[in-house]
Amino acid sequence: MATYTPINEELKTIIKKELGAGSIVIDPETIATCASDTSQFQFSPELVVRAQNVHDIQTLMRLANLHRFPVTPRGGGSGLAGGCLPTHGGVVLLMDGLNRIIEIDRKNLIMRVEPGAISQEVRKAADRAGLFYPPDPAGMDQSTIGGNAATDAGGPACVKYGTTRDYILGLEAVLPNGEQIATGVETRKGVVGYDLTNLLVGSEGTLGIITSLILKLIPKPAAAKTMMAVFENMVSAMNAVAAIMGEGYLPSAIEFLDHRCIKLIGDMLPFSLAHPKPSVLIIEVDGPRRQVDEDMQAIIDITRKQSAIETRMAHTDEEREKIWSVRRAVSLRIHDYARIYIPEDIAVPITAIAELVEALPVYEEKYAFEVFAFGHAGDGNIHLNITTQDLGKETLAWQGTQALLKLALRLQGTISGEHGIGLAKRDYISMELPAASIDLQKRIKALFDPNQVLNPGKIFP
Numbered sequence: 001m002a003t004y005t006p007i008n009e010e011l012k013t014i015i016k017k018e019l020g021a022g023s024i025v026i027d028p029e030t031i032a033t034c035a036s037d038t039s040q041f042q043f044s045p046e047l048v049v050r051a052q053n054v055h056d057i058q059t060l061m062r063l064a065n066l067h068r069f070p071v072t073p074r075g076g077g078s079g080l081a082g083g084c085l086p087t088h089g090g091v092v093l094l095m096d097g098l099n100r101i102i103e104i105d106r107k108n109l110i111m112r113v114e115p116g117a118i119s120q121e122v123r124k125a126a127d128r129a130g131l132f133y134p135p136d137p138a139g140m141d142q143s144t145i146g147g148n149a150a151t152d153a154g155g156p157a158c159v160k161y162g163t164t165r166d167y168i169l170g171l172e173a174v175l176p177n178g179e180q181i182a183t184g185v186e187t188r189k190g191v192v193g194y195d196l197t198n199l200l201v202g203s204e205g206t207l208g209i210i211t212s213l214i215l216k217l218i219p220k221p222a223a224a225k226t227m228m229a230v231f232e233n234m235v236s237a238m239n240a241v242a243a244i245m246g247e248g249y250l251p252s253a254i255e256f257l258d259h260r261c262i263k264l265i266g267d268m269l270p271f272s273l274a275h276p277k278p279s280v281l282i283i284e285v286d287g288p289r290r291q292v293d294e295d296m297q298a299i300i301d302i303t304r305k306q307s308a309i310e311t312r313m314a315h316t317d318e319e320r321e322k323i324w325s326v327r328r329a330v331s332l333r334i335h336d337y338a339r340i341y342i343p344e345d346i347a348v349p350i351t352a353i354a355e356l357v358e359a360l361p362v363y364e365e366k367y368a369f370e371v372f373a374f375g376h377a378g379d380g381n382i383h384l385n386i387t388t389q390d391l392g393k394e395t396l397a398w399q400g401t402q403a404l405l406k407l408a409l410r411l412q413g414t415i416s417g418e419h420g421i422g423l424a425k426r427d428y429i430s431m432e433l434p435a436a437s438i439d440l441q442k443r444i445k446a447l448f449d450p451n452q453v454l455n456p457g458k459i460f461p
Helices: 009-019 028-033 054-067 119-128 145-151 196-200 234-246 259-268 289-305 317-337 350-367 391-410 426-432 435-448
Strands: 047-050 071-074 091-094 101-105 110-113 168-174 180-184 209-216 223-231 253-257 279-287 310-313 340-344 370-376 381-388
Touching: 009 047, 009 054, 054 071, 054 091, 054 168, 054 209, 101 119, 110 119, 119 145, 145 209, 168 196, 180 196, 223 234, 223 289, 223 317, 234 253, 234 279, 234 289, 234 350, 253 259, 253 317, 259 279, 259 317, 259 370, 279 289, 279 317, 289 310, 317 340, 317 370, 317 381, 340 391, 350 370, 350 381, 350 391, 381 391, 391 426, 426 435
Parallel strands: 047 091, 071 091
Antiparallel strands: 101 110, 110 209, 168 180, 168 209, 223 279, 223 310, 253 279, 253 370, 340 381, 370 381
16 A cells, blocks of 8 residues: 655645645535445545646656555546545546547547546537447536547447447546546547547546547437337346347437336336336437338337336427436436445346346345345446445445345456446446456556555555
8 A cells, every 4th residue: 555645834845836726626525526436436636727828747747656646537426336536645637627629530530639628518419420439328418528538438328339448439538646648549540559439438547647538429310209108117228228229229328217217217208108017218319210210110010019007208309308308317316315325336247137126125124124126227327326225224235235246247257338337336346357367467557656645545455
């Protein structure tokens, strides 16, 4: 375990002199915000710095190595795993000052962007250029593109289009020693040397600080259609997902909400549900207009064959947005509802989803908690939100959480589909990865960051 130097007044003066007074954050509200994200963890920074340019980042990292203090990069603070929290104090480095969309090259279908750009603005910029940037992680109005890259964020569109890493051709990053490197290419193919781009993407800010990105764009789909299908239970809904995929259809999104989620957001639904434990699929199809019409009708027919009790098509952009607003509201409603809230994001093979959800009542009874299940049914990424109103049963809830992670692994799944490891799952990583793999990854971290000054305390126990 590394030993760090406290950020005393002398060290603050040095940092202020080297970076300039304008880089030091003094607003109490901003400083307080840096102590938390959307996880249950809280760690206060000793100092908050806002990078004005790449040189600021390089200077700070060189000072961190010289004086041995930790630096924790922070994007939008929307993560669920505690990855941007200063577990060892030190400096929180805000990246929101580097937020330019530098260039959109329509001919080569690429975008150059700084890491602090808000994800939603990146997507909108591509759309204004008549192009499409598919990744759509939750909280796009808050999360940054650099944070998405650091965690390889997913979202509903993953089922068809893949995750953030599939759209990063290259990047620039400042290493823990302050050196800047450029990785990757501006072409669709490139196999020269080790793939450092994909090593840095998903490394949760532990190997380098991303300072710019080259994003791959694709042609904008001509049309999109969205519908909701209601089932009497979640197993029927998951069987419908398997049937849709088994028939060769690939929607751009297949999201599901279980009966507990439906109960919380029922007032937002465009129709009433009389069934006691209904589950809902939200399905979207995009592509050429005629193909979209044909595929959506075929998918509706499949859901009805799989015992859908109601289907509802969105005929306007307003209706489509209303359907998606239901899905986006779920996490917040659960968070507000529960006194103890443990958000998990396991992923299992599509064929195992029904078995997973069918087992949930057994775990609820054994561990005395409620599980709100929703997420990306099309790629098996299930958000299991473990909740209890009894503060005295928090330990039992965590025991049950670990048991559900073991269930996901038994079903040939993974303990994290998109949130990352951060703090939340660092003690569980050995459940999935063998000791040799963890040891190799620790050695990679040590090679990049021998003084352990960049985002320490994350990923590894």
